[in-house]
Amino acid sequence: MIVTINGEDRDVRAGASVDELVAELTSAPRGIAVVVDGTVVPRSEWCSHMLTGRESVEVITAVQGG
């Protein structure tokens, strides 16, 4: 299924969890937040939050700024 991750369409395993998706993108152990279709998904729900396709996902971290 296709999911848009950080602005790019990606083919991911059908029914993939947010947790799987993050693990594919980064190995950073912390400092990550995930937004699915505009709503922040708490880390405690990453494993249970399954994607159904066509979602827009933002995977965010802290960078130099401000």
Added chain:
Amino acid sequence: MDDPFVVAGQTLASRLIIGTGGAASLDVVDRILTASHASLCTVAMRRVDTGTTGSIFDVIDRHGVRVLPNTAGCRTAAEAVTTAQIAREALETDWIKLEVIADERTLLPDPVELLEAAARLVALGFQVFPYTNDDPVLARRLQQTGCVAVMPLGAPIGTGLGIANRHNIELIVGEAQVPVILDAGIGTASDAALAMELGCDAVLLASAVTRAQDPERMAAAMAAAVHAGRLARLAGRIPRRHHAQASSPTDRMAAL
């Protein structure tokens, strides 16, 4: 001298807050944090870049500084609220430097969106540090909303123009019930000292250090300036006079 800087219920060891934006590398950030003795630094929230190595977290951990995430780049209250929620989730802090800017040319805060975002974030339990215009009335409204500090600009972000309207900063300080943190516009050490002399509780700066020719040395200069300005504020400056006043005795002069 016992002069703690307390904000949002926390005591910070330094009244200089470092913005990490604009530094050429994480190594430069590392050296700036060492030289500035800062105990709080800002970060921005952006998409994960799979191509980068190293992380701002490594530097922050090494220095044991507290982190103040910002909502830089947000134009609306809605964007800023979501960005604050992202920061809270990623960094496990309720502290948020609230920036809601009006346009790219001035980077000035949009007061309407700012106040709206502040109210919503306070209701969501955030400790809100709003980057605001040097407007005493807006600063008052932000405090009434429940912000834990107010952060008026000296001049627009990155301009290095110093404190454009010191009278307004004094008015804000004069009635503030929360710490006043001068944020943006600082160009060099004397600007930071002036902010403290005017009664600000702390100074937040980024470009003045990160884009200086020698960021490490400028960080040390800013630390000294903030300290000197604070001491001068507490010491109480002499009033300005129109005419001279001799400091040597005027009586018992020799007849020459």
